[in-house]
Every structure is written in structure tokens, then in C-alpha cells.
Amino acid sequence: MPVEIIEPGLATSIQDLGRQGFYNVGIPPSGAVDRYAAIAANILVGNGSGEAVFESTYMGPKLCFTEPSVVAVTGAQAPVFINGTAAPSWESLQVAAGDVLSFGIFTGGARIYIAVAGGLNVPIVLGSRSHYALGAIGGFKGRNLLAGDSIPIGQLAGTPGRAVPEDMRPVHSREVDVRIVLGLYDFRLSENGLSALIDKPWQLTTVADRIGFRYAGNTLEWVPREQPFGAGSDPSNITDAPYPVGSIQVPAGTEPIILHRDAVSGGGYAQVGTVISADMDLVGQSSPGTKTRFRPVSIDEALDARKKYMDRQRKLIQLW
Amino acid sequence: MAIHEVQSPIPGIFYRRPSPDQPEFFNIGDTVSAGDTIGLVEVMKQFAEIKAGADGVITAFHVDSEAIIGPGDLIASIQTGA
Structure with a gap:
């Protein structure tokens, strides 16, 4: 057996x-x-x-x-x-x-x-x-x-x-575009910080597992602020909040981490964006060194992409 | 004379030393046996040993220590005897 x-x-x-x-x-x-x-x-x-x-x-x-x-x-x-x-x-x-x-x-x-x-x-x-x-x-x-x-x-x-x-059959590339919806904490990034996140490519590091995928390549700049009650002293810290699966946090502004399906459910890092559900498979198939661009989309575009992804799944299930 | 090419089976960070304060496993010109470890690849907090895979003399390393490599990347060339 x-x-x-x-x-x-x-x-x-x-x-x-x-x-x-x-x-x-x-x-x-x-x-x-x-x-x-x-x-x-x-x-x-x-x-x-x-x-x-x-x-x-x-x-x-x-x-x-x-x-x-x-x-x-x-x-x-x-x-x-x-x-x-x-x-x-x-x-x-x-x-x-x-x-x-x-x-x-x-x-x-x-x-x-x-x-x-x-x-x-x-x-x-x-x-x-x-x-x-x-x-x-x-x-x-x-x-x-x-x-x-x-x-x-x-x-x-x-x-x-x-x-x-x-x-x-999806073919996996060493160069991918990952669609994200900005927020909830993208307001913490300066204009340069946001540009560094979405206009420049990142590279997946070897710190990538079912919990999170850590990228390197650029540094994000934050808007100066007064440290809020309950938040840590790093500019990327927030008062604790829940983390959606797919959310992107950037400790110290240097290495974005995409949380995947084994991630913790909350903590004190600003989530600058969230990978859309339709692209989570793509993240999961990225190996270290994969050149990655984060491409912002609207909620409507994300929902449309999810519908197309679910249609692809349905088509697969209906093959037999 | 034939060249044996050593590939990495996995992606990760390549190291030529067993630890930062120790010398390289081997250098160009050194003689190795098939079972010798010539480097390490670190990924997901694990270190995989890269074996020479053939008896011979190392003629080249194709990646630098601490470089990120992909699966199948060429690590070293070994000139085999006979």
C-alpha cells in the first residue's frame, strides 16, 4: 500500500x-x-x-x-x-x-x-x-x-x-512580473521609496520558503514620522496589525518579504502592498536569483485576474 | 583526457570554504577524488555538499564564493586522467 x-x-x-x-x-x-x-x-x-x-x-x-x-x-x-x-x-x-x-x-x-x-x-x-x-x-x-x-x-x-x-502547462521563467495591490501602509513610503519598490527590479534571495520570500536589490525610503504608540523604532514598524497572505513587508526598508501560505498572521511591519491571489502560484515557483518586478494594479484588475485564474483552474478540473 | 563538469543540483549561495575561518576545500590545480566535497550550497538554512563526482585535477571554478547560483549552473571543471 x-x-x-x-x-x-x-x-x-x-x-x-x-x-x-x-x-x-x-x-x-x-x-x-x-x-x-x-x-x-x-x-x-x-x-x-x-x-x-x-x-x-x-x-x-x-x-x-x-x-x-x-x-x-x-x-x-x-x-x-x-x-x-x-x-x-x-x-x-x-x-x-x-x-x-x-x-x-x-x-x-x-x-x-x-x-x-x-x-x-x-x-x-x-x-x-x-x-x-x-x-x-x-x-x-x-x-x-x-x-x-x-x-x-x-x-x-x-x-x-x-x-x-x-x-x-505553465512554463517558469527566471524573470517575472508579480502584480500587487498597493496598501494598506504604502503611505509610509516616500515618492522615491515607492518608485524603488515598483520601478526597479528585485532579486529573490536564498531566504525563500513556504513562510516568506525575501527579495533584495533596492532600498526604500520612508516618510519621516513620529513613532506611534505601540510601534517599534524602525521606520518600517507599525502598531501591530493583521497580515494578509501575499502581503509585502519591508523590514528596515531593504528586503521586501512576500508572506506565503505558512506565514504568521500579524505583526508590526508596514505592509506596502499585497500580491494578488492570481499571482501567488508564480511567487511559489520562483527560485533564488529570479528577477522580479512588482507591478501595481487596481482592485478591479486584481479581481479580474482572479476570475481568469479561477477559470483556468475550472478548465483544468473539467478536462476529465 | 576528458573534462568533467560539476553542476549544482540546487539553487542557493555557493561557498568554497567549509566555514568563514577555514581555507578553501580545494583550489585550481588540486587533485580530487570523486567523493571529495569541493563546495557547499546553502538554501533554506541547509548546506548541501557539492561532490567532485570524478577523480582528476580541478582546472577551473566557474562561480565565485558567495555568489547566488541556479540549479544546473556550472561550478567547476575537473580534468580526468587516462
Whole structure:
């Protein structure tokens, strides 16, 4: 039944579409940071779109199947191998007992998603199977996978031979435009500060994980102010406020951090903007060194982009 | 004579020293064995060892220490014997 982890890669965890409804008490949504890819992997193998899958960052794991199964790999561009022989991604593949799934060096993107027919059958915690590292809950035993782990799989024969059409497979670039809505605290930036944020490119640093993505390259200038009651002394400090997923904070004005799906729910840094929900997958597939421009859009444009993104998801789910 | 090219499997910061106060693992002209560590790549607070991957002599490093590298980037060239 189970899938055995021979090598875990750098950071492989189990994620579904997330844990909704607890951010107000500090439990973030978690779930796949590239939702489109996780949904695609699931529907390829015949699962519902929200089953738990493997999410591997920067490097694939090496897995062994202990019984015949159907598997699909999506997300980052990476060579896929079954028993050392090249196999396609974005397609569902029949595997036999004893088959070993492994990966080559990623050529684009940061995270691959591996779905197995029947889903990864780990316990549901607060409504989700997603692993949340800081809280040490969900996923497999509340942690990332280690060599020797044996992951239980749900019962489902699966559907080999499906392929997502080429034009529905995102290709990941080392140069991206990320759309943001400015605010709530962009008024804290001077004109030069705002220009440095949106007119100049940033580079993703190596400090990038499911919690946050930290960028470098420019320095933001703030409007002088009198330190408000309850705020820290750094110009980027505010009186504590909630943080939306996707919000951008800039401690000391030097390194913008985009909060992703494992982020804390609040704190004392000014959020100068928020990445629109339609572009959060794109952020999640950025790897260190990715040249990134933050492009401001209106709320209406953000809502329109969200509608188009949801249409793309729906089109994917309706393929089969 | 053949050249073995050492690639980084992951993105991150490349280091040629095991720690800031120690010398480089190897320098150009040094002889290495396949299992020798010639550098480190740091990402997500983890350090991955980059192995030579072949016996031979290091002829070049293609990235500077502390540079950000991408997956598949060329790190070093090793001239293999025979």
C-alpha cells in the first residue's frame, strides 16, 4: 500500500489545498504554494482536486511504490525518471510494485507536485492534511519527510494515460512580473521609496520558503514620522496589525518579504502592498536569483485576474 | 583526457570554504577524488555538499564564493586522467 521515501530531497512535505478558518487564531492556511499544479497532479491520476500530494522544493525526492499505482508530476520543470528511464511530467503514469520514481536537476520553477491515485492518506488536522512546519502539525507526523518514511495511500485504481494539454502547462521563467495591490501602509513610503519598490527590479534571495520570500536589490525610503504608540523604532514598524497572505513587508526598508501560505498572521511591519491571489502560484515557483518586478494594479484588475485564474483552474478540473 | 563538469543540483549561495575561518576545500590545480566535497550550497538554512563526482585535477571554478547560483549552473571543471 504505502509509498516508501528512499531520499526526501531538500524539503518535501505533504500538502492539500489548505486549512481554512484558523488564521484569526494564528494558524495559517498552508497547502500547496502552487495550487494550480497541485490540482493538476490530482486530477491527472483520477483524484478529486483537493487530495494531499507531495510538494518538493528545489530538488525531487526518490520514492518507491510498494504496489501498482498511478502517479503524476506537475509544477517546476524537472526531468522525471521511473527506474532510471525518462518519463513525462504533466501526465499520469502507471507504476508497478517496486518501481522507483526519481528526478533530475530542475530547469525552471521551484516546486514539483507528485500525486498518487487515492491521495496521501495522512491524518486530517483542523480540516486539512497540509503540513505546517512552524506549528509542527499536519502532513506526515507534523514534519517534512525523511528517508525511510512510509506514507499511506488511499484506495483508488487511478487513471493512467491522461495528459494536460501543452498550452495549459505553465512554463517558469527566471524573470517575472508579480502584480500587487498597493496598501494598506504604502503611505509610509516616500515618492522615491515607492518608485524603488515598483520601478526597479528585485532579486529573490536564498531566504525563500513556504513562510516568506525575501527579495533584495533596492532600498526604500520612508516618510519621516513620529513613532506611534505601540510601534517599534524602525521606520518600517507599525502598531501591530493583521497580515494578509501575499502581503509585502519591508523590514528596515531593504528586503521586501512576500508572506506565503505558512506565514504568521500579524505583526508590526508596514505592509506596502499585497500580491494578488492570481499571482501567488508564480511567487511559489520562483527560485533564488529570479528577477522580479512588482507591478501595481487596481482592485478591479486584481479581481479580474482572479476570475481568469479561477477559470483556468475550472478548465483544468473539467478536462476529465 | 576528458573534462568533467560539476553542476549544482540546487539553487542557493555557493561557498568554497567549509566555514568563514577555514581555507578553501580545494583550489585550481588540486587533485580530487570523486567523493571529495569541493563546495557547499546553502538554501533554506541547509548546506548541501557539492561532490567532485570524478577523480582528476580541478582546472577551473566557474562561480565565485558567495555568489547566488541556479540549479544546473556550472561550478567547476575537473580534468580526468587516462
